Amino acid sequence: MSGWLGAGSIAGMAGAQVLQSQVTLSQARDWLADGAGSDAALRQLLHGLPGVDQVGAQARVAALATRSIKKDAKMAALELAITMVDLTTLEGADTPGKVSGLCAKAVRPDPADPAVPPVAAVCVYPDLVAGAKAKLAGSSVVVASVATAFPSGRASLAVKLADVADAVNAGADEIDMVIDRGAFLAGRYGQVYEEVRAVKEACGPAHLKVILETGELATLDNVSRASWLSMLAGADFIKTSTGKVSPASTPPVALVMLAAVRDFEQASGQRVGVKVAGGIRTAKDAIRYLVLVNETAGRAWLSPRLFRIGASSLLNDLLMQRRKQLTGLYAGPDYFTVD
């Protein structure tokens, strides 16, 4: 009974229904492409989404947090989580040396155990992309770069696009952009939409993650709306946070975003990924998120193609828990490398 239906029968069961207002995805995109009054059009669309009851969402998250993940299931989750990590350094004090150390760790997280898989990506500022690319050549680890006046997003579109261009030209495989939260909260949905669309275009072959900065959006309704807005505009991934603002990622926020990508797939056939970032420090947290993924969006998202965890200290906790699963003994932090 704990299996999943295949994607085909899910799509077959419901038909292409998107949003309560019964507007289909292609109609929505046409409408938006026409541009006229797009704030108003988007408001109708986004405010027509079903509301999110905050207490109910928290209750669902709390219930899923009681899942007991042990033994094989825990080991599989730990290793999966490792492959989903975007190992991140986004500090003013970052140097090529710092990034170099991070890249080495990304490729071989546990020097004592070559069986540990590499992480998904390294995430840095645009001016450090080239160095990271060089260090990661020949590995499966990709380079993600923040851009668009990260983390605040307070700059002109021209500056933001130039920021993206720098990163893409330096070889970034993925771009993590920030939406303009000021515009969003002021109701200028058209501007947010247009910026995402323009950045997606500037990405070229690079994949686009759109950071919603959910801590600043404050309500789960806003998270739901910002998720749909970003997906309609072409996001490959929606991401919770920059990690520079508290609260960063929280399970209820992730729940809402996972539901949004699930519903978006049902409506459009496209799968958008989810990245949670900021404040995820322990393996226990990470496994809780994987349970949310498993029981909300579904098995397809249990892959680094569609789910990532932006973190720095989490990786060592994953390695420590993995070591404990293998040996039965609790590990200590000195047995794992700091980068």
Add this chain to the structure above:
Amino acid sequence: MTDKAARAEGAAAAGQGAGAGAPARVATLTSGLDWQYAPAPQARDIVPIAAEYGLFVAGEFTPATGGRTFATINPATEEPIAQVAQAGAADVDRAVAAARDAYEHVWGPMPGAERAKYLYRIARILQERSREFAVLESIDNGKPIRETRDVDVPLAAAHFFYYAGWADKLDYAGFGPAPRALGVAGQVIPWNFPLLMAAWKLAPALAAGNTCVLKPAETTPLTALLLAQVCQQAGLPPGVVNILTGAGETGAAVVAHPGVNKVAFTGSTEVGIAINRAIAGTGKKLTLELGGKAANVVFDDAPIDQAVEGIVNGIFFNQGHVCCAGSRLLVQESVADHVVDRLRRRLQTLRLGDPLDKNTDIGAINSRPQLEKITRLAAAGEAEGAHRWSPPCELPKRGFWFAPTVFTGVSQSHRIAQEEIFGPVLSVLTFRTPQEAVTKANNTPYGLSAGIWTEKGSRILWMAQRMRAGVVWANTYNLFDPASPFGGYRESGFGREGGRHGLAAYLDV
């Protein structure tokens, strides 16, 4: 993922490895991990289970007069757990006499502040022994350990805490100064929340100054007997609480006994009516908490994902063995297909199986007769033309199991829309307007509970005002709190349990 990563994955799949020894495992992740939760069994040896239990009368465990016993079994495996004493008429006499004695000489004269401290002790010990109670309840009842651990036991302890606090404040309960207790309370409880129902009955009765003779359900006696042990550990004076295990006849003898001043019953409407008849003219005070056929009303502007959770919780929590279960989904016709589709998808992730597995969502049906009843009514639903659906579900070979079931295309006149099934079976009906929702929701002799799902506050209040139900949940379901009065209209019974109102049943007011 970029081409580079995909190539690396492909290479790994081909066994060549990419980068620093990437394992072949990585390659399977293209399609998403087939992640199965490993069994996570709760150890059962934490709670010592005796081979045989006596009755708890006057502070001691004693065999029934005549030594009759019966077995209680584990409904998930059909294995016997223990032998339990069968109380006869003589035992009922003994117990009532002990309760009367304790009431006249010990508990009745005792100041409320002292009674309070006994109840606080019981609450504390329940908290301390909570894991034992959770495991024992799961084994005896069949419900998942996650529910006993997270709902049944904490609520039971909270109930004792809450009413402990009233024992020395009865002057302020709104019944006038110094309200008096009634005397000896005879209390009969059902099998669906054995420990919780014992707490709901004992805590207010004792707080108000009464003494009790409690008869747990035939199929679920064990946590009440463990609670008796807790009463001993709390130093509760003998005779204040007496527990008589047995079947229907024992319960009938308790409620009919002339030495009982107050009767409280939770169970089926049928038996409640019989009790009501039996005590007519005796002057005994009575409260009844009976069956229900609650409507869970979902409007087109409901917070949809949370509403689906509320529907699932409403009917599948506790395997649907809940008097206030949301057994009728009344969904606004304009969004009915959408909601039912999401509901069906959500049901895919329900986990049915070993109640002691911490990941189990749906446990066993409590008994064979109950399973037969559910099966019969579900068959009637099909026969009457409703469309039956269950998620794919493997039922264990031994034990009493029923897959979560959803009937769509149900009409008001179908049996499955009228009769209480008391199992994991949901009947889905539609409505067009708020008034129609109210009419359909109220179109039942029952009136225990109802649910309303909408983002519009005024509509919540408008509906709540018109629903003839004692408990209305808005944008939530199946929430209980010792401070919140619970009880029904009409054939769902009368009287309220919980809150300040819950004291009224046990005071001479």
Add this chain to the structure above:
Amino acid sequence: MGSPRTSMSDQKAGPEPGTARIGVRKTYKLYVGGAFPRSESGRSYPVKAARSGDLLAFAAQASVKDARDAVVAARAAAGKWAGATAYNRGQVLYRVAEMIDGRAGQFADEVIAAEGLSSAVARRTVAAAVDRWVWYAGWPDKVAQVAGGANQVAGPYFNFSVPEPTGVVAVLAPAESSLLGLVSVIAPVIATGNTAVVVASEDRPLPAITLSEVLATSDVPGGVVNVLTGRTAELAPVLAGHFDVNAIDLTGAPADTRTELERLAAGSVKRVFCAQDDWAAAPAPRRMLAFLETKTVWHPVGI
């Protein structure tokens, strides 16, 4: 010199029979924000035993700045304490009672020294203090049922009133009843979600600090109760005139100071309460109700 009694090794081994053991005396400090700081003024004052007049200990002599800091701590804790569930506050208060009962002997000794009570009376007093605390522990999840409710207005509106804690309450603890009276003025304030800045009895402050030790180890969040020892005449006016204190209980203020304190309190429209209760008698809800606001909400009823 050279006597075995005074050599280091003998002293380590313990006193010989007939010699009194030297005790390790407790230092009594303030209790603010969950910690035990000394007064920022560096002052202390001697506390004397009631009967013998012997020196019991030095208590910190809180200053105006300490009072200010205590108000800051109380305010910082107010949101979270008011936001805790009533059930949680009840559990925390009950635990305090458990802790006091566990230390009954210690409290009896303190009360004997502070008030000159006989041993039997002291034990009864401590027992009464525990029971008083238990009484209040049972109130948080019931106050709304007694002091609130739905109001039936003449229109299609759902109207309900809920009691809410007023915020930071300054409490002048009774001068003489150093434990039972103290408990009787603190518990009702915090049961409903207020936080307190307590000025202990000037002459009998020690039980208040021992109570603070209990509070610090009973899951009571730091800042919910803050206890200042010192000169009432110095501290009371600061609190009465403080614009970030919502209410004040003048019970422990000397009678001839009350008028001036009420005038000061009026300047910020504080809620003022003052009553000389018989601490041994059964309490009533009024000490809780005095520090509750009532919020009434209207909502239309319609489809």
